Amino acid sequence: MLEVENLYCTLGTNEILKGISFTIAGGEIITVIGRSGAGKTTLMRVLCGLENMSHGKICISGKKVCHGDYGLVQQGCCLFEHMTVLKNVSYALQAVKKFSTKRARAMALDMLTQFGLKDKITAYPNSLSGGQKQRVAIARTLVMDPKVLLFDEPTSALDPEMTNDVVSMIKNIASRGIAILIVTHDLSMSRKISDRILFLEGGKIMENRPTEEFFSDPHSEQTKSFLKNIALF
Ligand SMILES: Nc1ncnc2c1ncn2[C@@H]1O[C@H](COP(=O)(O)OP(=O)(O)OP(=O)(O)O)[C@@H](O)[C@H]1O
Numbered sequence: 001m002l003e004v005e006n007l008y009c010t011l012g013t014n015e016i017l018k019g020i021s022f023t024i025a026g027g028e029i030i031t032v033i034g035r036s037g038a039g040k041t042t043l044m045r046v047l048c049g050l051e052n053m054s055h056g057k058i059c060i061s062g063k064k065v066c067h068g069d070y071g072l073v074q075q076g077c078c079l080f081e082h083m084t085v086l087k088n089v090s091y092a093l094q095a096v097k098k099f100s101t102k103r104a105r106a107m108a109l110d111m112l113t114q115f116g117l118k119d120k121i122t123a124y125p126n127s128l129s130g131g132q133k134q135r136v137a138i139a140r141t142l143v144m145d146p147k148v149l150l151f152d153e154p155t156s157a158l159d160p161e162m163t164n165d166v167v168s169m170i171k172n173i174a175s176r177g178i179a180i181l182i183v184t185h186d187l188s189m190s191r192k193i194s195d196r197i198l199f200l201e202g203g204k205i206m207e208n209r210p211t212e213e214f215f216s217d218p219h220s221e222q223t224k225s226f227l228k229n230i231a232l233f
């Protein structure tokens with residue numbers, strides 16, 4: 001589904017990504033982990049076109065990426081505070097996809113119902129809990145029908161129960177055949193949710209392995225020291 005080949009990115013005078021290659025199949029969940037400054041957010045920004053690559057190739061199902069292929073759920077949700085929950089989800093369907101108000105509202109209502117938020121459609125974001133906000137943000141992205149979904153720290157502001165909620169929601173989304181890439185510092189969440197782990201260091205992929213193998217038998221010295229430091233912490 002998503003194929004990334006030999007991706008380089010330079011910001012200012014710094015080469016941040018140095019030859020990143022990986023693929024994600026439809027329905028697969030991958031998490032990207034690594035130290036602060038490794039280039040995780042930069043990778044996400046390049047994938048969804050917010051930053052230019054200096055070299056490389058990104059394809060979805062063999063075709064060049066188009067606008068709308070990606071959905072990005074940003075850290076902290078970034079809901080439109082002055083819009084109701086329903087409007088938050090229906091807005092881009094009207095503004096970007098040019099759907100009628102009636103159609104957009106019906107689709108938004110359907111999505112919010114699936115996410116257990118039917119009774120919140122007239123509420124404003126400031127009256128929601130962190131977990132509810134995160135669910136609205138995911139519904140808002142998913143309603144646009146992306147092929148690839150990117151999550152930046154989806155559970156960083158959530159308690160363990162809400163984290164589990166979001167984990168099962170993301171798994172459910174993957175089962176629809178969407179390719180999912182998650183950036184996180186939460187290793188226990190990444191262990192629960194991912195099929196594979198990408199370990200990024202200094203703008204390069206040090207490991208790309210099935211989740212359990214990664215944690216039980218890390219190959220590179222960098223990964224071993226990363227996991228050791230975290231275990232001590
Ligand atoms: N606009 C920019 N210009 C120059 N350098 C940048 C720019 N944005 C980020 N960087 C540098 O790129 C490197 C990677 O940053 P990035 O935000 O991708 O790291 P990260 O892995 O997401 O870290 P964290 O875990 O702290 O979020 C850092 O060294 C950072 O200082």
Ligand SMILES: [Mg+2]
Nearest residue numbers: 037040041042
């Ligand atoms: Mg980051």
